Amino acid sequence: MKTLITGVSTRAIAESAVKSAHDVFTIDYFGDHDQKQVVGNFSLLRDFNLPFRAENLIKASDQFEFDSVVYISNFENFPELIKKLSARAEILGNTPDTLRKVRDWKVLRKFMTENHILFPETLLPSEEERVTDKRGWLLKPTNSGGGSRIKVWEGEELSTNQIIQRYIEGTPASACFIGDGCKSVLIGLSTQLIGLDELGATDFTWCGNILPLPFDEKESHYIIDQMKNITSLITGHFNLKGACGIDFVIKRDKKGRLTPYILEINPRYTASMELVENFYGLNIYSIHINSLHGKLPDFTLKDKHNTRFSAKGILFARNDIKIKETANWKRRGIRDIPFEGDMIQKGHPVCTILVDGSGYNECRSNLFAIAERIRLETGDLQTDTGIRKAT
Structure with a gap:
């Protein structure tokens, strides 16, 4: 086939x-x-x-x-x-009807409220007039991805494909799970990298993930238990099948406990699943296909004892650049490699970087170090005047 x-x-x-x-x-x-x-x-x-x-x-x-x-x-x-x-x-994959429901914030808001799943206060078009203090709100399109076109809300009227959400201070994260329409298996939790200058990203642009979560075992297990419950409820209610993801923010409650706030459900393969596949030795594509026929993977995230961290970063161009020699990029953990001679416009993705490290901070530092070396090789550099200029 x-x-x-x-x-x-x-x-x-x-x-x-x-x-x-x-x-x-x-x-x-x-x-x-x-x-x-x-x-x-x-x-x-x-x-x-x-x-x-x-x-x-x-x-x-x-x-x-x-x-x-x-x-x-x-x-x-x-x-x-x-x-x-x-x-x-x-x-x-998931049916058109499932997509309509799970991506409709009116439907999703009602479901999460009824099931006591936490999420940022979310207002739909024509509801923005309820806001008394316009500070601390984000304007989000309902039909984009990767954090594009998210900005601070300044009180403007919402269009049909926009919402506003309360900004939640915390750790942005991703969950990966597999559903069979009734049950689900959580296969990975990672932190999200958002708007990092080291990767050339700005504002709320997604630019990668680091897996696993950077918390101790007790706190990580606490988050795993909460996300297992949430993915189970979502899978059963929306009949989700195959590889799916959730974007969420982890915030400490008044008692100091880590608590997830759901931002978005992605009813398809997500970018952080590449990390999950490599880190845990899974084959996400096969798992996805099998789950459509009712077979879920035999996998328990809490049983995985991690001694290393793994990162996936998206490097964005700071200037218009021309790609030169890339022959050794793949063996250095670089993916989504452009062709030699390609012109990459400022603000566009250059490549993907895959690295690991013995700790979260080391992994992050290794990612930034490779990003800087790629900038040297592509001429995406900062001059003495502070202006970045391609050569």
């Missing part, structure tokens, strides 16, 4: 599929060099000269024959496109 994997960036899940000998090909936006070396790939950027839009991925797929589809980011925001794809091939 020939399976199409499609979304904005498919390299990580495609590698997982190839490792488990599945017959797949990919259509995404970037079409990076290392992906094209391991799997059939067609790129909106390189092969079709089209901008990134989910509908352009569908348009590109019209040229190919396939039996089934695995979709990833950002198709969760376009259930009507998944429905269109389902007329051509079997959808190996």
Whole structure:
């Protein structure tokens, strides 16, 4: 059975599929060099000269024959496109109806309130007039990903595809779980890296994860228990299947206990799953496919005793740069490698960096060190005047 994997960036899940000998090909936006070396790939950027839009991925797929589809980011925001794809091939993931419900904050807010799941105060269009103090609110689009277009709310009227949420001070985190429509298995918890200058990110832009959580065993187990309960409730209520993720913030309550506040549910493969796969020796693609047939993995996160940390970082360009020599990048833990001669615009992703370390801080430092070396190699440097300039 020939399976199409499609979304904005498919390299990580495609590698997982190839490792488990599945017959797949990919259509995404970037079409990076290392992906094209391991799997059939067609790129909106390189092969079709089209901008990134989910509908352009569908348009590109019209040229190919396939039996089934695995979709990833950002198709969760376009259930009507998944429905269109389902007329051509079997959808190996959550249904359009599930996507509509789990991504609808009116539905999600009601569910979490009724089930005593904590989340930031969230207001929908026309509800912003309830706010008496406009400080401490974030304006969020409901149809984006990776933290893009999130900003501080300044009191403006909300459009149809916007919400505002109370800002929660704490540790941003990601949960990875597998569902069969009724039950779920939690397979990973990691901290999120948000808006880090060392990686060229700004504001609320997601730029990576570090796994596992940087808490002691007792506190980590406490968070695991809470997230297991939350993922179980969400899976059963929304009939979630396959690989899914949750973005949340960990905050200490008045008694000093770590408490998760749910920010978003992603009913598809997520970027931090690459870390989970490598760290715990799982094959996420196979687990995803098996769960669609009711088979969940035999995996208990609390049984995993970690002595090291692992990081995935997305490096963003600080300037317009031209990619030079990349022959040794892959063996240095670099992925999503552009082609030599590619022009990368300021603010756009350059590559992905995978590193590990004996502790959280060492892992983070190793990530930043490799990022700085890549900047040296690509000429994305800071001059004596403080202005970063590509050479």
